[in-house]
Amino acid sequence: MSDSDDNANNLPDGQMENGHVPMEVEPNNSAERQSGSARSHDQFDIDLPTSHRYLGKLDNVSGCAFYDDGEITTLAAIQTNTLVFPGFTLPLVLNNDLEINMLQRHTQKKNAFVLLTPTKDFKSVFAYGVIMEIFETHLRNDVLYLKARSRQRCQLVPGKEIKTLVGELYQVTVKVMLEPPITSPISNTQLNSLKLRARFKCTDYREFNKYRKYRQYHLCQYPLATWVYDKHEMCFLRDKLIQGLTSYYLIEFIPHDPVQLSFWFVQNFQLKHEERLKIMKIRTAIERLRLELRYLNMKRLICCAKCEAEIAQQNNVFPMSKDGVQSNYCNPGGYVYETVTVSKATNFTLIGPPSAQFSWFPGYSWTIMQCKMCSSHLGWQFTSANLKPDKFYGLAKNGFDVKIVTEAA
Known part of the structure; x- marks a missing residue:
């Protein structure tokens, strides 16, 4: 959404406009709610943004x-x-x-x-x-x-x-x-006598540990310690990444499939553009997870892309969509915005009155955000009188940059 977002598409009569029912045709059960400050607040349905109902009926x-x-x-x-x-x-x-x-x-x-x-x-x-x-x-x-x-x-x-x-x-x-099959890096070097006992496609690291003694029998022929080879197993990398992500996200939002997790990480953890491109071209999930673990250990700030003023921190991001904290939305002019939702933001000013037209989050009105220091476009503040949360911010990916404060050890 931008300054041109007031030119929302005109939908035929009876259809839902911008993803929510107009007040004059609001269902009776909504009209029966108490008005004013006593009105009940419903939790926002995070399934709604992924349907992109602001586009109208398709x-x-x-x-x-x-x-x-x-x-x-x-x-x-x-x-x-x-x-x-x-x-x-x-x-x-x-x-x-x-x-x-x-x-x-x-x-x-x-x-x-x-x-x-x-x-x-x-x-x-x-x-x-x-x-x-x-x-x-x-x-x-x-x-x-x-x-x-x-x-x-x-x-x-x-x-x-x-x-x-x-x-x-x-x-x-x-x-x-396409994704190649997930295998253990030592599966092709395993002794034939152990193939029926050892398992290499364990989905959980705790299950993987049950077969540790068979791995030790096999890996004793190699010079490095067993834990070195463990760090190249899919279940080890997946569990380590999920454990680190729980510092920022609720675990129920994090997928456990390693391939989906490697892509979900890019859509949710705040990365620099070149970091995302590097992950895009990596063919295997195990290589992506290994690189993502390294990125996870770098402390990051969300800053204005023009003047580098701090706008938000990594722990301020939270999901307003079932796809995660970062999703693509389109305005009436056809411009696609990759948008990150955060609970807190700083160093911004609001431009113009709130508008509900073509809102990406049904039930919320948006107001344009500008950087307080350089007046560049940062995103939008979303507010609602009867939904929880009552306020959050959608930061446009092209309006901010990710600043790495400390490198991974």
């Missing part, structure tokens, strides 16, 4: 876009400044007739496109992206609203031209990247 798209590992394919591509990892959703609003017609033509047979992101200096296109599957779309008043889900990572094929179709729409040739 039509389901059938079919599934899935490619084999290593498959090379040519698809339409859209470039944004956001990153979307497998399993997460991207909303889009297209206002350009030429872009709409071109995208519809390219996705008619394959309901998928490639999402491109810039390099760390924001001057060119990063060599890795994700294949997005369109699952909901609707053309209304010459504006195309759609939602796409990230399915697979991919790599631009070297030597193949990035062809500009129209505006921000391109055509690219990519090679699909």
Whole structure:
């Protein structure tokens, strides 16, 4: 959302506007609540932001876009400044007739496109992206609203031209990247006599410890201590990362599947752009988790991208969406904002009155936030008179930078 967000889309009569029911058609059970300061406060439903109901009613798209590992394919591509990892959703609003017609033509047979992101200096296109599957779309008043889900990572094929179709729409040739099977780093060196007894795909580190003596029999032939090899096991890395993340997030929000966890970490822990790009191109979950453990041990601050004034701390972030603390949202002008929700913020001023139009969080009104020091756009303050929390902040990823205060030991 930006200064242009007051130009919200006009929905047909009877539909929900901006994700919440207008006051004149509010259901009776809501009208019966007590008014004023005595009104009850309901906990906000974190399932609502992921539905992106501010886009209005969309039509389901059938079919599934899935490619084999290593498959090379040519698809339409859209470039944004956001990153979307497998399993997460991207909303889009297209206002350009030429872009709409071109995208519809390219996705008619394959309901998928490639999402491109810039390099760390924001001057060119990063060599890795994700294949997005369109699952909901609707053309209304010459504006195309759609939602796409990230399915697979991919790599631009070297030597193949990035062809500009129209505006921000391109055509690219990519090679699909799939997750390799999770195995123990010592599974191929195990003695045949121990293969029936030792287990290498333990999902829990406590279960893994039950088979420690069999590992010791095998690892005694190598020069390093057993714990050195333990640190390269998937269950060890996963449990260590989850243990560290519980300092910032409730454990029920943290996935336990190692692949999902490696992607969830990028969407929730505050990383620098170059750190996120580095994780994007790492092929295996075990390598990603090892690098993420290192990033987890670095103390970080959220600062203004222009003047470096402190805005929030890592422990201020909290989830207002079931996807986590960081999600992508789109304004009526078609600009996609990667937004981080925090409970506390500092060094900002509010611009203009609160507005409920096109609100990404149904039931909340937003007010534009600017940096108190340099007046650059930071994000939005969200407030509600009848929801909990009654106030929080959505920081735009392009408005702040992550400052590393102390490096990992």
